[in-house]
Amino acid sequence: MKRGYVIITNNPIVGGALGGKCEVIYITCTYEDILKKIRDKIHLGYRLMSHPLSGSVKPGETPYKSVMLSADANRVDMKSLSMIESAIQSCAKFNFKQDCYDGKILEDFQQVDLSLIKSGIDSAGIG
Amino acid sequence: MIKVVHYINQFFAQIGGEEMASYKAELRVGEVLGPGLALKAGFKGEAEIVATIVCGDSYFNENLEQAKADILEMVKSQKPDLFIAGPAFNAGRYGVACGTICAEVQEKLGIPVITGMYVENPGADMFKKDVYMISTKNSAAGMKAAVDKMVPLALKLVRKERIGTAAQEGYIPNGVRVNFFEEERGSKRAVDMLLKKLAGKEFVTEYPMPSFDRVEPNPPVKDISKAKIALVTSGGICPKGNPDHIESSNATRYGEYDITGVTDLTSDTYETAHGGYDPVYANEDADRVLPVDVLRDMEKEGKIGSLYHFFYTTTGNGTAVASAKKFADEFAPKLKADGVDAVILTST
Amino acid sequence: MRLELGSIFIKDIQFASELKIESGTLYVSKDALRQVVLEDEKIKGVEFDIAKPGESVRITPVKDVIEPRVKVEGRGGIFPGVIAPVDTVGEGKTYALKGMAVVTAGKIVGFQEGVIDMTGKGAQYTPFSQTLNLVMVCEPVDNIKQHDYEQAVRLAGFRVAVKLGELAKDLTPDETRVYETPTIKEGFTMYPGLPRVAYVQMLQSQGLLHDTYVYGVDAKKIVPTILNPTEVMDGAIISGNCVSACDKNPTYVHLNNPVVHDLFDEHGKTINFVCQIITNENVYLADKQRSSDWTAKLCKMLDLDGVIVSQEGFGNPDTDLIMNCKKIEAEGVKTVIITDEYAGRDGKSQSLADADAAADAVVTGGNANEVIILPKLDKVIGTLDYITRIAGASDKTVLEDGSLEVELQVITGATNETGFTKLSAR
Numbered sequence: 001m002k003r004g005y006v007i008i009t010n011n012p013i014v015g016g017a018l019g020g021k022c023e024v025i026y027i028t029c030t031y032e033d034i035l036k037k038i039r040d041k042i043h044l045g046y047r048l049m050s051h052p053l054s055g056s057v058k059p060g061e062t063p064y065k066s067v068m069l070s071a072d073a074n075r076v077d078m079k080s081l082s083m084i085e086s087a088i089q090s091c092a093k094f095n096f097k098q099d100c101y102d103g104k105i106l107e108d109f110q111q112v113d114l115s116l117i118k119s120g121i122d123s124a125g126i127g
Numbered sequence: 128m129i130k131v132v133h134y135i136n137q138f139f140a141q142i143g144g145e146e147m148a149s150y151k152a153e154l155r156v157g158e159v160l161g162p163g164l165a166l167k168a169g170f171k172g173e174a175e176i177v178a179t180i181v182c183g184d185s186y187f188n189e190n191l192e193q194a195k196a197d198i199l200e201m202v203k204s205q206k207p208d209l210f211i212a213g214p215a216f217n218a219g220r221y222g223v224a225c226g227t228i229c230a231e232v233q234e235k236l237g238i239p240v241i242t243g244m245y246v247e248n249p250g251a252d253m254f255k256k257d258v259y260m261i262s263t264k265n266s267a268a269g270m271k272a273a274v275d276k277m278v279p280l281a282l283k284l285v286r287k288e289r290i291g292t293a294a295q296e297g298y299i300p301n302g303v304r305v306n307f308f309e310e311e312r313g314s315k316r317a318v319d320m321l322l323k324k325l326a327g328k329e330f331v332t333e334y335p336m337p338s339f340d341r342v343e344p345n346p347p348v349k350d351i352s353k354a355k356i357a358l359v360t361s362g363g364i365c366p367k368g369n370p371d372h373i374e375s376s377n378a379t380r381y382g383e384y385d386i387t388g389v390t391d392l393t394s395d396t397y398e399t400a401h402g403g404y405d406p407v408y409a410n411e412d413a414d415r416v417l418p419v420d421v422l423r424d425m426e427k428e429g430k431i432g433s434l435y436h437f438f439y440t441t442t443g444n445g446t447a448v449a450s451a452k453k454f455a456d457e458f459a460p461k462l463k464a465d466g467v468d469a470v471i472l473t474s475t
Numbered sequence: 476m477r478l479e480l481g482s483i484f485i486k487d488i489q490f491a492s493e494l495k496i497e498s499g500t501l502y503v504s505k506d507a508l509r510q511v512v513l514e515d516e517k518i519k520g521v522e523f524d525i526a527k528p529g530e531s532v533r534i535t536p537v538k539d540v541i542e543p544r545v546k547v548e549g550r551g552g553i554f555p556g557v558i559a560p561v562d563t564v565g566e567g568k569t570y571a572l573k574g575m576a577v578v579t580a581g582k583i584v585g586f587q588e589g590v591i592d593m594t595g596k597g598a599q600y601t602p603f604s605q606t607l608n609l610v611m612v613c614e615p616v617d618n619i620k621q622h623d624y625e626q627a628v629r630l631a632g633f634r635v636a637v638k639l640g641e642l643a644k645d646l647t648p649d650e651t652r653v654y655e656t657p658t659i660k661e662g663f664t665m666y667p668g669l670p671r672v673a674y675v676q677m678l679q680s681q682g683l684l685h686d687t688y689v690y691g692v693d694a695k696k697i698v699p700t701i702l703n704p705t706e707v708m709d710g711a712i713i714s715g716n717c718v719s720a721c722d723k724n725p726t727y728v729h730l731n732n733p734v735v736h737d738l739f740d741e742h743g744k745t746i747n748f749v750c751q752i753i754t755n756e757n758v759y760l761a762d763k764q765r766s767s768d769w770t771a772k773l774c775k776m777l778d779l780d781g782v783i784v785s786q787e788g789f790g791n792p793d794t795d796l797i798m799n800c801k802k803i804e805a806e807g808v809k810t811v812i813i814t815d816e817y818a819g820r821d822g823k824s825q826s827l828a829d830a831d832a833a834a835d836a837v838v839t840g841g842n843a844n845e846v847i848i849l850p851k852l853d854k855v856i857g858t859l860d861y862i863t864r865i866a867g868a869s870d871k872t873v874l875e876d877g878s879l880e881v882e883l884q885v886i887t888g889a890t891n892e893t894g895f896t897k898l899s900a901r
Contacts, residue, residue: 053790053828054758055681056719058867058884061586068759083794086828090790093819093844095869105585111621112584112718115683116758119695123759292901304818304826304900306841306883308599313813313894314733317783317838321811322745324836325670325781333899334816334837336830 005049005124008041009066010034011113022121023071032091034065039084045073048080050120052087055112059091062109066117068124129174129285132205133163134198134212134228136221139267140181148220150183152194154201165270166211169278174285178205184220187227188376191402194224195231202232209285210236214243214273215250217265219377222250223445229258239284243273246299249377253445255299259284262299354468357435359458361443361451362409362416362475363401364392373442375402381441381454386434390423403444404475416473435467443474477655478705479568481547481648485575488525488607496642501575503609503639511634512613517627520614524856526578527607530593531853534610536861537589537887538579538625538717539632540603540725543572545640546709553640554710556691558633564709565702570643574607576727577639579632580857581612583625584684587861589720589887590849597849600889602896603727610856611635622683629715633726654705654739656748659777666747670780673749674704674734675770675803676893677795679716679723679787680755686715687724687787689753695762699754699769701777704735707751719788721843721867721889722815728888733895734783734813749777754799756792763795771802781809786892789817789843793828804833815840815890816900820882840890841898843867844882851877 006023007014010031015024027037035052042048049068053059137143137150139161156178159167163176170176180201187194202210210232212225222244229240243261244251251260259280263273276297283290292307293300309316316333323330348354365373371382389396392413399409399416414420422434439458441451462470484499491502505523512521526532546552549567552559578591591603598604613631615624657665678687680695687694689712702711712729735751742748754770757763774782782803786796796812803810816826816839826842844867863872867882874880883889890898 049760050758051760051763051791051794053793055791056679056685056716056723056788057586058719058789083829086825087790089825090817090828093817093824095820102585108584108586108621112683112685115622116681116685119680119682119757120759123695123757123762294901300901302823304816304822304842306845306898306900308897309899310897312733312737312897313838313840313891313899314737314783314785315894316899317734317785317811317813317894318737318741320836320838321672321781321783321809322741324809324811325672325746330836332835332837333839333901334814334826336832336834336837337825 004071005068006071007066007117008034008038008069009117011064011066011110013110014066014114014117017114018121031060031063031065032088035084035088035091038067038069039088041069042080042084043076045076046070047077048083049124050117052084053090054116054120057109057112058094060094062113063106064109064113066113068117068120129209130205130207131174131176131209131211132178132180132202132207133166133176134180134182134210134225135161135163136218136224137181137183142181148183148185150181151186152180152182152197152201154204155179155181156205162214162270162274165274166278169274173282174209177207182224184218184224187224188220195228198228199231199235203236208238209281210238210240211277211281212240212242214261214263214270214277215248216263216267216269217245217248219249222248223253223377226250226254226258226260230254233258239281241277241281241284243277249445249447251299252447255301259298261297348469351431352429353432355433355435355466356422356431357462357467357470358417358419358422358438358473359470360417360438360440360473362473363399363442364397364409364413364417364440365400367396367398369398369400373400373440375400375442376444378441378446379450381439381458383437383439383458385436386419386438387436389419391420392417401442401444401475403442416475418473432468435462435465476566476703476705477653478565478708479651479653480708481568481570482573482650483570483643483646484649485572485607488575488609490525494642496646501572501639508635508638511638512611512631514634515627515631517616517619517623518613518631519616522612524610525608526593526610526856528593528605532593532856533852533854534578534580534591534608534856535589535859536580536582536587536857537591537720538581538583538628539714540727540887541577541632541636542727542730543575543577543636543640544710544730545570545644547644551709553637554633554713557630557688557713558637561690564711565706569709570640570646570648572640572643576603576606576608577632577636578603578608578610579613579628580610582858582861583628583717584621585861588718588885590885591887592849592852595850595852596847597886600883600886600898602888612857625684625715625717633713654708656703656705656742656750659749662747662749666743669745669747671749671778672738672746672781673752673774673777673779674738675752675754675782675784675799676732677784677786677792677799678712678753678755679792681758681791684717685788688713688715694755695757697753697755699752699766699773701773702751702753704739704748704751707732707735712753716787719884720887721884722788722840722892724787724891724893725887728891728893728895732893734785734893738783749779756788756795758791763798767795767798767802770799771806774803774808775806779808783811783813785813785894790828797829797831797834801831801833811836811838813838813840813892813894815892816842817844818842820844820846838894839900840892840894840896841883841900843884843890846880846882848874849879849881
């Protein structure tokens with residue numbers, strides 16, 4: 001079934017957890033880079049459907065980010081663009097070193113990110 | 128003892144007014160002059176002015192690179208712990224000089240610097256984010272009040288103590304957010320602010336929203352081949368000799384020049400008044416900044432309807448946004464009245 | 476609705492063999508409380524400790540802070556829909572144990588935040604350095620899922636707080652205050668000349684570790700609605716929020732919501748405090764639009780003249796805050812917003828992730844990125860194992876002398892966005 005949105009994520013567990021319920025584009029990259037990839041999509045006319053700074057876990061503290069984008073591209077949506085730009089900007093305010101994280105913490109971050117995007121998907125109307 | 132070098136202009140050194148503004152930078156070791164005496168009194172022996180540098184305002188601004196380099200050497204030779212410039216009050220070129228040299232000393236010598244000036248001094252907008260500047264009155268009558276704030280902040284800077292908010296320390300807000308404890312908790316402050324807002328009374332927001340001066344784009348020009356196009360520039364292009372004396376920086380005026388029959392701007396007829404970029408290529412061929420030649424070609428080829436017979440020009444070099452807005456408010460109605468369909472704005 | 480709130484001042488907490496309050500001292504039987512905690516089979520152990528103001532003690536990581544209360548008269552019980560059965564609260568008589576708090580601490584996830592220092596520099600920034608804290612660190616059963624563990628610890632804290640609150644049921648309060656708001660119609664006749672004011676509270680509602688519950692309902696599933704402001708005093712709103720220690724609202728803050736209290740101070744004098752409006756901060760953008768539309772609609776329907784809007788959390792909620800402010804102002808209702816800032820360590824970055832000219836009256840809880848040095852303290856309740864990994868800290872956090880170089884955001888309540896503290900910025 002065709003959904004009105006796609007998920008763009010660098011969180012490895014999102015694809016599996018959402019079990020083919022919706023399209024998931026998985027990219028291996030940093031938090032900031034996934035925001036930039038999303039910006040590229042917005043430049044092509046896709047709209048943000050969930051907030052790029054979802055969660056109070058700070059950018060770069062968590063290495064993971066999942067965002068819902070519209071499945072269809074139209075004219076460039078300026079609201080989406082300014083939202084993603086300020087999200088990218090805010091990355092610079094935080095200073096994290098992730099190399100000290102062990103696997104368990106990464107798993108926690110993955111779970112929290114999954115939960116955040118799931119709450120968006122719930123809102124969009126599928127469980 | 129904290130060693131201080133103090134910078135003042137020709138006026139405050141009692142050398143003279145505008146007629147002496149070309150006075151070359153001069154180091155006076157062991158001398159304390161004019162406002163330096165007030166500073167000295169304020170320091171109460173905690174710091175000592177070891178030298179005073181005197182420089183004419185015109186000299187500084189017209190020989191910017193030389194003046195900066197010379198003064199930097201003078202400061203360096205005294206190995207001070209602190210550099211103070213001014214206060215400049217409402218003297219525009221003096222304020223710009225104080226801001227410029229403070230920023231330079233801070234960056235190149237890595238010592239704390241402080242100046243002071245009136246908030247509307249063009250130097251304030253240009254340098255308030257770079258250096259601490261005490262907010263002063265608009266004339267030297269405010270000397271005592273200025274010194275009373277400059278001294279404690281200067282000492283804090285030297286001692287690397289925590290710097291409070293703009294309101295606490297008296298400096299011109301520099302956009303840096305500083306924490307402090309209020310008298311009342313936030314919710315009470317919110318209630319008080321709401322009561323004022325409801326009563327139509329004045330209130331002060333604790334976080335002014337960043338101002339985004341966004342301009343909605345106009346709809347596209349329907350048929351460019353029939354459009355009347357005007358040229359406007361902040362690149363300083365003007366008829367040779369700069370007949371209206373547009374300033375090389377911090378412009379307070381703009382020019383309106385007729386280009387009826389002009390098909391090419393040549394080095395004999397046009398030049399730039401701009402002091403913020405290397406003028407050689409603009410002076411060689413001013414079309415490089417204000418493309419009259421190309422637009423005349425396009426006019427001939429029927430690619431545009433016509434080129435408007437006036438162009439408007441100023442220098443965007445440190446010019447206040449408020450001034451630039453005022454200029455446009457004056458000439459934009461003329462463009463409209465004359466049926467101009469589109470404007471090409473060029474900068475440098 | 477009328478609520479009489481009685482304060483029982485707790486002046487000391489001691490461990491003892493029996494649970495009781497006697498002349499202002501709370502005697503805590505660990506065994507009695509352990510039983511209450513272990514009712515949940517997801518928890519296999521719990522340690523209790525006491526931290527008093529001025530002691531050289533650091534509590535970290537902190538999950539929630541709760542003030543014990545008990546319903547003495549009137550409908551319902553404390554934490555309706557969560558601990559007490561669902562029933563509308565906010566009327567009758569309630570007693571609160573003042574000067575103390577139950578603090579749930581310990582690791583839930585590997586980046587668990589929240590520091591409460593009882594002395595030194597850090598104590599200035601957390602309101603919970605001023606309370607006598609009964610700290611409980613729960614140990615979960617093995618292989619528990621993060622959300623199950625969060626829920627288990629959250630509920631255990633409430634059960635303990637309710638157990639302690641019940642000790643006060645038959646005591647005489649040291650101080651009593653009455654909070655009363657009229658119905659809409661009564662309000663018009665009682666206070667004809669006074670501006671009609673409401674409090675719009677935005678609730679954190681984004682997912683695991685980011686949730687708030689209203690009468691037990693997950694706040695992301697609500698549409699904006701109105702509460703009588705006394706309802707929160709009986710625990711109508713509880714925190715399931717574990718992230719962003721500095722600007723999340725622990726349950727203690729919901730119970731003692733400072734905007735509610737400070738509006739009550741003016742109620743009937745300079746304003747008519749009409750009601751509390753609650754809304755959420757969801758991840759899905761269409762939810763944001765619906766919620767802010769509804770908030771503004773409610774303000775209009777209630778004929779309000781002014782509102783105070785408070786925020787919770789970082790980033791995403793900035794968007795809700797600005798949307799609420801813009802739409803409420805557009806209805807002609809004067810708005811003051813309370814937020815905090817992430818302006819970078821140097822204070823030079825853009826403070827919020829969103830902005831609008833309509834937000835011309837802002838109260839700020841300060842810059843959460845500001846760096847402070849916390850001294851080494853003698854005792855740690857919980858663990859410092861995670862301190863280098865939490866937001867606002869880094870691998871350079873632990874200095875040679877054992878002091879910690881951290882951003883304010885690690886400290887519980889430091890930049891609270893309901894205006895709970897005096898910290899601000901310019």
